[in-house]
Amino acid sequence: MIAALRCVIFRDLLLAARRNSDVLTVMLFFVIVVSLFPLGIGPEPKLLRTVAPGVLWVAALLASMLALNRMFAADHADGTLEQMMLGATPLGLVVAAKVFAHWLVTGLPLVLISPVLAIQFDLPRELFGVLVLSLALGTPVLSLIGAIGAALTLGLRGAGALLSLLVLPLYVPVLIIGAGAADAAASGLGGNAQLLLLGAMLIFAGAFAPWAAAAALRISVE
Amino acid sequence: MSWGSLDNFLAMGGYGLYVWGSYLVTFALIVTELIVLARRKRNAIGRIR
Amino acid sequence: MSVNWFKYSSPQTFFPLAGRLALGFGALALVACAIGLYLGFFVAPTDAQQGESYRIIFIHVPAAWMSMFLYVVMAFWAGLGLAFNTRLSGMMASAIAPTGALFTFIALWTGSFWGKPTWGTWWVWDARLTSELILLFLYFGFMALQAAIDDPRRADKAGALLALVGVVNVPIIYFSVKWWNTLHQGASVSLTKSPTMATTMLTAMLIMTFGFWFYGIAAVLLRARCIMLERERGSDWAAQYARGYARTAA
Numbered sequence: 279m280i281a282a283l284r285c286v287i288f289r290d291l292l293l294a295a296r297r298n299s300d301v302l303t304v305m306l307f308f309v310i311v312v313s314l315f316p317l318g319i320g321p322e323p324k325l326l327r328t329v330a331p332g333v334l335w336v337a338a339l340l341a342s343m344l345a346l347n348r349m350f351a352a353d354h355a356d357g358t359l360e361q362m363m364l365g366a367t368p369l370g371l372v373v374a375a376k377v378f379a380h381w382l383v384t385g386l387p388l389v390l391i392s393p394v395l396a397i398q399f400d401l402p403r404e405l406f407g408v409l410v411l412s413l414a415l416g417t418p419v420l421s422l423i424g425a426i427g428a429a430l431t432l433g434l435r436g437a438g439a440l441l442s443l444l445v446l447p448l449y450v451p452v453l454i455i456g457a458g459a460a461d462a463a464a465s466g467l468g469g470n471a472q473l474l475l476l477g478a479m480l481i482f483a484g485a486f487a488p489w490a491a492a493a494a495l496r497i498s499v500e
Numbered sequence: 501m502s503w504g505s506l507d508n509f510l511a512m513g514g515y516g517l518y519v520w521g522s523y524l525v526t527f528a529l530i531v532t533e534l535i536v537l538a539r540r541k542r543n544a545i546g547r548i549r
Numbered sequence: 550m551s552v553n554w555f556k557y558s559s560p561q562t563f564f565p566l567a568g569r570l571a572l573g574f575g576a577l578a579l580v581a582c583a584i585g586l587y588l589g590f591f592v593a594p595t596d597a598q599q600g601e602s603y604r605i606i607f608i609h610v611p612a613a614w615m616s617m618f619l620y621v622v623m624a625f626w627a628g629l630g631l632a633f634n635t636r637l638s639g640m641m642a643s644a645i646a647p648t649g650a651l652f653t654f655i656a657l658w659t660g661s662f663w664g665k666p667t668w669g670t671w672w673v674w675d676a677r678l679t680s681e682l683i684l685l686f687l688y689f690g691f692m693a694l695q696a697a698i699d700d701p702r703r704a705d706k707a708g709a710l711l712a713l714v715g716v717v718n719v720p721i722i723y724f725s726v727k728w729w730n731t732l733h734q735g736a737s738v739s740l741t742k743s744p745t746m747a748t749t750m751l752t753a754m755l756i757m758t759f760g761f762w763f764y765g766i767a768a769v770l771l772r773a774r775c776i777m778l779e780r781e782r783g784s785d786w787a788a789q790y791a792r793g794y795a796r797t798a799a
Contacts, residue, residue, distance in 0.1 A: 426714060430707050434697045443693055444711060447686040448718050451725035458729060490714055497706040501591050509590075513601035518666050522605045522659040526612070530764070533651055537771045544778035548791040 282367045283375040290379035293352070300348060304384045305391060308341040312395045323400050330399035331409055331460030335416070335453055338388045342417055343449075345384040346424040346441055349376060350432055350495065360499060369492035377418075377425045377488065385417035401460075408469040409460040415476040416456035422480075422487035423448050429494035452479060558635050560777040561786040567770040567777075575767040581760035589753035596750075605663040606750070611758040613656035613677070615765050616684060617719070619649035623691075624716035627709030639705030640780065642712060643695055644773035648765055650688035656681050676730040680723045687715045701780055 294300055315333045316326055353359040362372050392413050393406050401409065427445035431437040459472035503509040512519045557563045589607040596603040623645040630638030660678050661671050672678070691708050698704035746754070781787045 426710075430694060430711060431697070436697060440693055440697050443686070444690040447683045447690060447722070448714065450683055451718070451721050454725045454729045490710065494707065494710050497703060497710060500703070501594055503591075512604070513595065515600060515602035515666050518602055518662045519604050522608060522662045525658055526608050526655050529651055529655060533648070533768060534771075537768065537775060540775045541771075541778065544775050544782070545791045545794055548778065548782045548787050549795065 279367055279371070282365070283371055286362075286372055286375040287379045290376055291382065294379070294383040300345060301383050301387060304341050304345045305387050307344055308337050308388050309391070309395065311337040311340060312398065316399075326399045327401060328464075330396055330401045331405070331412075331464070332457045333399070334392055334395060334409065335413070335457040338385075338392070338413055338417060339420060339449055339453055341388060342385055342420050343424060343442055343445060345380070346421075346428045346445070347438055349380050349425055349428045351428075351437075354432055354499065359495070363495065363499065369495065370489040373425060373429075373491045373495070374484070374488035377421050377491075380425075381418050381421040385421055389413045389417060402464070405460050405463050408463040408473070411473055412456045412459040412469065412476060415473065415480050416452050419452050419476070419479050419483045420449060422483040422491075423452070425491040426487055426494055429491040429498060432495070432498040452476070455479070558637050560637055560640070560781050561784070563637060564774060564777050564786070564790070567774050571767045571770040571774070574763045574770070578760050578763035578767060581756055581763060585753050585756035585760050588749060588756065593749040593753050594747060599667060602663065602666040603750075605659050607754055607757045608761075609656060609659040609663055610754055611761040612652045612659060613681060614758055615761045616649055616653035616656050616681065618762075619645050619652060619765060619769075620684060620687070620712075620719065621716060623649060624712040627705075627712040630705055631709045631713075636702075636705075636780075637777075639702075639709065640773055640776045641769070642709060643705070644769045644776055646688055646692050646695075646708075647772065648768045650685060650692065652761070652765065653681060653685040653688060657685065674730065676723070676727040679730070680719075680726045683722050683726070684719065687719070691715070 312333060315329070315337075319325065319329070350359060353362070363369055365372075389410060392410055396406055396409060424441075424445050427441045427448075430444065431441045434440060455472045455475050459469035459476065461469075462472055463469040510516055510520070557566055585607060589604060593604075595601060623642050626638045626641040626645065629635065630642060657678065660681070664673055664675075664678075665671050691711055694711055695704045695708045698707055778787055778790070
């Protein structure tokens with residue numbers, strides 16, 4: 279069974295590598311959106327330093343949401359998804375594997391380039407660790423919750439916008455806690471509470487979201 | 501609670517805009533919902549026949 | 550005497566019952582709101598701090614409570630539909646959503662209109678108002694998802710799953726927003742402490758809550774009837790009802 283899951287992950291990564299426009303588009307979107315904010319609110323360094331964690335978090339959230347459609351759509355189109363549903367491996371685990379691969383391709387790059395963008399906002403160096411860690415813990419949660427939305431809207435017309443409407447309210451706690459981590463660290467309180475909460479959210483989402491998404495897949499592909 | 505006059509009642513101690521703005525909108529929305537439901541039922545019956 | 554719990558689980562038997570219940574609860578709602586509003590405007594005194602503006606509370610709080618209550622009820626019916634695969638449960642969940650969204654909007658609107666004279670601005674990122682806004686988005690998401698799916702069975706089940714995921718999230722959303730709000734609260738006004746209310750104010754508010762509750766039941770049942778007529782339009786009982794309706798209307 280582990281071999282089957284490893285196969286799913288490897289296959290998804292291979293497919294993503296062949297169409298690396300997916301990865302690059304998400305990263306580019308992230309960079310552009312982050313750059314838009316100073317253009318919109320003015321270049322004053324103190325203001326930018328204050329909003330940096332929030333802006334980076336919102337941009338990461340939107341960027342990872344962009345890529346959610348791709349989680350199941352391609353497999354659904356060529357019938358692989360149905361084969362996965364009929365296979366021996368529990369669908370929940372298959373979904374978890376796909377979400378992990380999806381995060382490696384769309385979430386992890388965001389985490390890795392976030393320090394560079396934080397420099398743009400003159401974020402103090404001490405806060406980089408908290409920010410990166412909050413994104414590292416938070417983006418998988420976003421992918422997990424997003425998987426449920428992607429599964430529910432599979433094959434629907436206007437799925438992209440609908441997916442956003444479904445998933446954004448559910449993202450709110452992650453955003454609040456995630457952005458709050460760096461904010462709290464900036465104000466001297468330390469981001470440990472938020473980071474621990476993010477960890478808890480990750481465990482909770484990791485335990486339940488794959489099964490909810492699997493149930494959603496069965497509803498959508500019957 | 502005696503208001504004294506209709507004018508006092510409508511003025512709501514200076515907060516008339518807010519109080520009546522709330523109540524009228526609520527009333528309008530509820531009436532709208534009922535009208536929409538009535539129309540929906542008529543359409544549904546029309547579709548059956 | 551054994552109760553047949555599933556007697557009313559078919560649209561055919563539930564349809565007339567829903568009609569009678571809707572009428573009954575509608576009448577009760579009118580009575581309750583009449584009493585509540587009378588108490589609220591002609592018995593309850595002027596508030597020492599907020600003057601007359603506090604009287605918005607008689608629709609704001611009931612609407613807010615109903616908006617949250619209806620979401621939970623919606624999730625309950627949705628869960629029932631998923632578990633027992635009953636058509637009617639799904640129809641009930643779909644019937645609740647628009648009324649729930651309406652109450653949420655009323656809570657936001659009246660909250661805003663209450664906030665302006667009390668706190669000076671039309672919108673405050675108060676924990677409760679913000680959570681209420683997100684609840685509105687949750688309702689809209691549910692309705693949008695169901696509208697986007699053509700097959701009614703898939704729409705029911707997909708909506709049900711979304712509602713269940715949502716209902717688990719509502720407490721999480723509320724607490725995270727509350728925490729966010731207290732962390733950022735620089736305002737001098739204590740937004741979380743509600744004023745201690747005179748008994749007459751509380752009574753009027755509670756009666757209005759019942760009024761809104763009964764209205765909610767009536768509106769949901771009326772909408773459920775519409776949904777039943779739409780989905781079951783091929784069935785005999787629906788055709789019979791339509792014929793009878795035309796005869797009495799003519």
